[in-house]
Amino acid sequence: MIINKTVLSDELTVPKRLSSTKNHIHFLQTVLLLFFTLSFVQLQAQDGWKQFRGSDRSGVLTGTEFPEALPENGPELLWSLEVGNGFPEVAVDGNVAYIFSSDSIDGANEYLAAIKIESGEELWKTKLDSIFFEVDGWGHGPRATPAIADDMIYCLTGYGKFIALKTKSGKIDWTIDLPAEFGSALPRWGFTSSPMLVDDMVIVETGGTENRAFTAINQKSGKIAWSKGVGITTYNSPAIAEINGQTNIVFANDTMLTSFNPKGEELWAFRMPLRSPTAMPVFISPNKFFVSSVSDVGGFVVEINNNEAKEISTSTTMQNNWSSSCYFDGYLYGFSKAKLQCVSVETGEMLWGKRGYGKGSLIIVGDKLVVMSDQGKVIIVEAIPDAYSEIASFQALQGKSWTAPSYVDGKIFVRNLSTMSCFKLSK
Secondary structure (H helix, E strand, O other), rough: OOOOOOOOOOOOOOOOOOOOOHHHHHHHHHHHHHHHHHHHHHHHHHOOOOOOOOOOOOEEEEEOOOOOOOOOOOOOOEEEEEEOOEEEOOOEOOOEEEEEEEEEOOEEEEEEEEEEEEOEEEEEEEEEEOOOOOOOOOOOOOOOOOHHHHHHEEEEEOOOEEEEEEEOOOOEEEEEHHHHHHOOOOOOOOOOOOEEEOOEEEEEEEOOOEEEEEEEEOOOOOOOOEOOOOOOOOOOOEEEEEEEOEEEEHHHEEOOEEEOOOOOOOOOOOOOOOOOOOOOOOEEEEOHHHEOOOOOOOOEEEEEEOOOOEEEEOOOOOOOOOOEEEEEOOOEEEEEOEEEEEOOOOOOOOOEEEOOOOOOOEEEEEOOOOOOOEOOEEEEEOOOOOOEEEEEEOOOOOOOOOOOOEEOOOOEEEEEEEEEEEEEEOO
């Protein structure tokens, strides 16, 4: 893990004389506390990209600053690899990037590979399952983004095998076959829901029979901690939020938006005015969620008070397809069908819109939108409601690119249905 050096202000100087030993000790304690507090903030900002949409699954990384300007000749391409078909985001931990994809070497398989960030060298590669072949031509291979906790990484294959591997060796530690264990039905476009980390558990939508739609699994042992709820296997991924001191594990499944606490106890449930959204719920601090789909309703906002959910607004302005919006400073930024937009959460009004990027995706780093067009172009945009303000752009990939970028320590990781690349954005 790379941690930036913390520099104390020049104004913070030790006085030449202290009135007493007690004052001296107190002063040193204060300096050390400040140092370690700042170091902790720096550490949090550089904590990798360990699950879908980043560490808190918001797609927003506010603990770091995006480079003010890209190099004149564009960012440096550190390396590019042919990785085959797949849609998962690139997961990053320390100096290793993990790619979950597929190939036709020695049969057609889905695999997980560990890549050394400095050089692009493959450290290990593990076959996980037969490749999921998609029937409508959108693209084959895995869909769900892996999750990393300590020395383990968790993957859900297109055919529903949930697999835990050691990050150092790629050795499989345990496997749960969701259709066999839970009676989960194979969705038309494969198992897609990305697993989520909560305490010592990994949470996954199982869509099982007998009220086993949502499941918590012990990260180390692979034993089921709890399995609750009525639902089907969908293309949505769970969200997490702290509301009034409670951890909310939130699923948007079929027509229901449901929250559980880490013990598996249902906190609240809300019948949505739309069905089966693909974009995951977006948390709007301190107690709201935005859910959207391409539908007559478009999107809606619910407010949570005393474990009761109440709809407070609906709007057709933002209609997310598979790419989730990002919330930042009172506004939603996202793709409504094939249009990049900024929408006010308070009024539902579109402040600006920009076409030309197809059905793209985005994350937010610092106060910048990092946008990926569906043809592999990366566009850097100011995250402001005033007007669309583009800073820079570069062609990162060629061809269909439906996966959002990952960002860690000044580097951007991108992938599509053939290639994975790493770019250094600053000089």
